[in-house]
Amino acid sequence: MTGSAGERPDALTRASDAAPESAQQVANAPPADVAARAIELEGQNEQLLLRTVELQAMASAAEEASRAKSAFLATMSHELRTPINAVLGYAQLLDIGIAGSVNEGQRVYLARIASCGQHLLGLVNEVLDLAQIEAGGLRVLHADALTGPAILQAVDLVRPQAALKSVRLVDDYAQEDGEPFVGDEDRVKQIVLNLLSNAVKFTAEGGTVTINCSREQGTPPEAGSLSGSGPWTAVHVTDTGVGIVDSEQGRVFEAFHQVDGEMTRQQGGTGLGLAISRRLARMMGGDLTLTSVPDVGSTFTLWLPAAREGRSMSESADARTARSGPDYGSADAPGLSAVGDVLRQSIEVVLVAYTDRLRAAVPLGPEMRRTELEDHAVSFLADLAQSLIILSEAGAEAAELLRDGSAIQRTIAEHHGARRCHQGWDLEALHVDHDVFRTEIERVIRMRLPVDNPGVEAAVIVLQSLINRSEAVSIRAWHRTEALPRSG
DSSP states (O other), rough: HHHHHHHHHHHHHHHHHHOOOOOOOHHHHHHHHHHHHHHHHHHHHHHHHHHHHHHHHHHHHHHHHHHHHHHHHHHHHHHHHHHHHHHHHHHHHHHHHTTTTHHHHHHHHHHHHHHHHHHHHHHHHHHHHHHHHHHHHHOOOOOEHHHHHHHHHHHHHHHHHHHTOEEEEEEEOTTOOOOEEEOOOHHHHHHHHHHHHHHHHHHHHOOOEEEEEEEEEESSSOTOOSSSSOEEEEEEEEEEEEOOHHHHGGGGSSSSOOOOOOHHHOOOSSSOOHHHHHHHHHHHOOOOEEEETTTTEEEEEEEEBBBBTOOOOOOOOOHHHHHHOOTTTTTTOOOHHHHHHHHHHHHHHHHHHHHHHHHHHSSSSSOOHHHHHHHHHHHHHHHHHHOOOOOOOOHHHHHHHHHHHHHHHEEEEEEEEEEHHHHOOOHHHHHHHHHHHHHHHHHHHHHSSSSTTTHHHHHHHHHHHHHHHHHHHHHHHHHHHHHHHOOO
């Protein structure tokens, strides 16, 4: 430090001595040279300015192209998703016999329509997710949660796929609740579902896919986007599949990239699942990594910030669901879209509460099976959710796009009223039926969304009007059925 201070006066002295010499050289230079140098500098400045303007224009054009691409993808995904949902809805109506009895051969074809439609809908949703992420329109929640519920739901969804391929699916996490983490439980389920589905897809018959959780203190070197020193909650999905060569391990996370090979061509897909999963993980402050050995297998690891110390581990499922829902309160999404998304994600929750309450609320309830109490409410809920999303996205075209949805809701409502009459329900029980249905839907929405958001309140009113319209259709169908002559 002393040496540096001592050197400073000498440096200043040398600089001050050199300045008059430099000025003297300029003063002594021929006027023609000075003028030429000035012209040269002026030309260079103009070139720099022109280049700066060009770069700014290129950057602006690139940003505009990116926005246009994201808008195009989002619009096209929406335009594709609407008719696909209509096809699936009408296929369900045919399958339940609305238009007449269906033989086994026709039922097989309807099942294929539903399977292909769900696959296509999944691809469209992946494209829409990617577009929303790139446009900055997708939000994730940062809240305390547990890995157990998300893993359990994902495993249950993949079990049929694994059974069909004779692949053994092993849940190997020590605690039923899993490990605590900070993030979005719904998005974690989406990522784990993608990892499990891929693992089963690329594992040969007789192979094994294992999922487990751990808590890691140190930051793994392969997870380059993690910041801080931990602790981290890790979800590992390991398979005994074909593996991935070193040169492809970094590229599997690129959008639309698929590993070359016969297995990939046989299985198909868009190449978006891993790209979306890694981006979602990083949006939650985590990462998604891969280790793999060709012909031995692969392990994908989802890294998430571990939950804060001292958090209660006895949290109820309802409370956890309430905190783990997407944070629509801070998102830019309209209230209609928010309510539609919550309703679509909560169909099973609504159905369970609806049938449980209905069993106790109407005289014939205790004698009926759950499927009889539901009476295709799942199709009705799915179409209600889609109707709200259409309203939020379509603007002036909403009425035209809602035509199919309204027809499906009306058809289900007519069938519901007639069926309740055949089941021996009186009109009062039918009113109770709709009241319970309406109450349970609103309860879930208010549990998952901020109650003081005007957009949400307006969306709830729209939703209630759709349910009220369907109730009126059901009541008319009940009266028509009641007026028919009784057989026998």
